[in-house]
Amino acid sequence: MPSTAQRVLIIGTGGTIAGRAASSTDHVGYKAGEVGIGELISGVPPLRDLPLVFEQLAQLDSKDMDLATWQRLAVRVQAALDDAAVSGVVITHGTDTLEETAYLLHRVLQGQKPVVLTAAMRPASSLSPDGPQNLLDAVTLAGTPGVQGVLVCMAGRVHRADRVRKIHSYQVDAFESPDGAVALLEGGEMRCLQPWCVPMGWGVEKLPADEAAWPRVALVWNAAGEDGAVVPQLEALAQREGRRLGLVAAGTGNGSLSRSLESALLAAQDRGVAVVRATRCAYGPVIGGGALRNAGALSLPQARVDLLLQLLDV
Ligand code: SIN
Secondary structure, three states: OOOOOOEEEEEEEEOHHHOEOOOOOOOOOOEOOOOOHHHHHHOOHHHOOOOEEEEEEEEEOHHHOOHHHHHHHHHHHHHHHOOOOEEEEEEEOOOOOHHHHHHHHHHHOOOOOOEEEEOOOOOOOOOOOOHHHHHHHHHHHHOOOOOOOEEEEEOOEEEEOOOOEEOOOOOOOOEEOOOOOOEEEEOOEEEEOOOOOOOOOOOHHHOOOOHHHOOEEEEEEOOOOOOOOHHHHHHHHHHHHOOOEEEEEEEEOOOEOOHHHHHHHHHHHHOOOEEEEEEOOOOOOOOOOOOOEEOOOOOHHHHHHHHHHHHHOO
16 A cells, blocks of 8 residues: 555445345345445455545446446546545446446546456355455555556456456456456565556546436347347437437457348448447457448447447537
């Protein structure tokens, strides 16, 4: 931790890390977002003597993460980064949508201080919860001089927000970066493996506080028999709502699309819908051009965040 008067701010948003089950052996039938952030912190004795402040911004199962909470979180984190008394920020979050919250923050925040998202795959009530160690590691990281950018710290591995993805539904080491972790936390010590990456600074003030002011961005999945009929239906929905529409095409392989889906998407693009072509493959970018914009190495959730910001920018 820094020797100055600086503190780490811990922001609680819910998730399994704050989950509670009736039985200590139940890792599935629990309720996420039950235990307050103060109680989580006091359950980790090494945190008690550290210069910390904490607040509860939300108490959600992250499958229910919403755009208004994203906006409040981004604005709060930016204010903390701008505060000279704060050395870094830790956010406790559910694992299910953690990668897109991390990517959103990476895109919109300004500044170099660390913002570390952490989580757990086992509820706080578990016989052997993974949350306490993850929280301790995240605070260690957020208080380590030189650490920069939006990061995800889980099971001793540190991932960059622009790379990380959730790859397992149950195991405690549920996150991965296709090009490898950026650092490791080993016995409380950080070992840096790759350069840090600072946020892209799009600006939190451009995020609407009102959900209805956000565009609608939907995923359209290529698969056997996919004929693109859903595309005009989504256009009609967005038109009824008075929202701008973006479509992320979850292409097969290198972003390939059935002939009918591709022509439906091209027609929608001609009518002003923003379309990006990504891949449903777990690894590898979409390579090559074409009439639809290529998502490159962005995962499907990241491509959706990218399109939301693109539509908010116009
Ligand atoms: C959630 O995402 O809030 C529940 C699942 C988890 O945190 O692992």
